[in-house]
Amino acid sequence: GQQVMQIPQYQHVQEGEDFTTYCNSSTTLSNIQWYKQRPGGHPVFLIQLVKSGEVKKQKRLTFQFGEAKKNSSLHITATQTTDVGTYFCVGDSNYQLIWGAGTKLIIKP
């Protein structure tokens, strides 16, 4: 079946280090969304990418959509404690929303 693989499953960083999560789809996506879920909370929409090669920025967050519209990444520069949580990508393929399993960002004390 159609899948969106998201890696890594966990990433431990020191505060101030960068963080990146990657999503790869087995099929071409019409668009991709990113969500953040704080511990104990619910997913919250961050952004949607639609165009091939699209890059969008939100302050310290940079989102990319691959040229082939099969992969995407989220990069956080200089992580802060408020960035802690799990980041999910959601791909729209053939009228189905396919969720990645998420990458949990953990800030090392």
Next chain:
Amino acid sequence: DAGITQSPRHKVTETGTPVTLRCHQTENHRYMYWYRQDPGHGLRLIHYSYGVKDTDKGEVSDGYSVSRSKTEDFLLTLESATSSQTSVYFCAISESNWGLLTGELFFGEGSRLTVL
């Protein structure tokens, strides 16, 4: 935050009992969804609705049924709960569906169900 209320927020029940989770929205969004979230699986779609009395199955619909008699309410029923249905259940709403321009999903706070 979008006006989405899930009830109950927590429930413990026994195997074989029926359970109904309710999702209520005040946004008048057309699309409503029920997801379950389990460690390592992300979110998996159980059922969704595209209008009053219009529903369809998601990827993990076995053992679940839904009903939508009003725009604002979407009910998820486990006819006979099993331990494998222990999970966190999220309701979500959106203005538009997938395809042309996938709508942003707004989520409720979640309902934690434990089946003993």
